[in-house]
Amino acid sequence: MDRTIRRATADDISGIQRVVANSWRDAYDGLISEEQLVELTDRPAEFYPEERFQRKLNDEELLFFVALAGDEVAGLINFCWGEDNTHEFVESDGCQIRSLYLDPRFWREGIGTSLFETGREAIPGEIDELFVEVLSANERGRAFYESIGFTQIDHRTVTLYGEPLETQLYRRET
Known part of the structure; x- marks a missing residue:
């Protein structure tokens, strides 16, 4: 099956x-409560509303890519920079990976790495460092970022849908 990575469009x-x-x-099963997970994911259009996606498409300080397996969206990544888009741990010359998701059917096929490399090559040249935040208990996610050169720099507690969760902060050079 053909694999393609391109900029996301409204049709996606x-x-x-x-x-x-x-x-x-799949990724957060056991990391957040089952009740919360079901409530969030049973209605994908409410969980990730179209308006939120449209704002990202129109933001000049955000790159949004999708990976296609044939005609099907298999994964996505978005990179952002600028004070309005990044969390406080991102330095002024840095860029944050805000999301990287793959359909579990396509895990371990190199799609995540391809999405990352495509986005990394497209970010503005004045950006020197990349940052990402990962749930501490998300061992698969942490292993992925470490495998592509990210180093843990700190940790913090965040509240996600009412639940306090530990996260790890990572950085790497572009």
């Missing part, structure tokens, strides 16, 4: 919603 929304929901179901 339903596939993106499906991928985000499916990825959350």
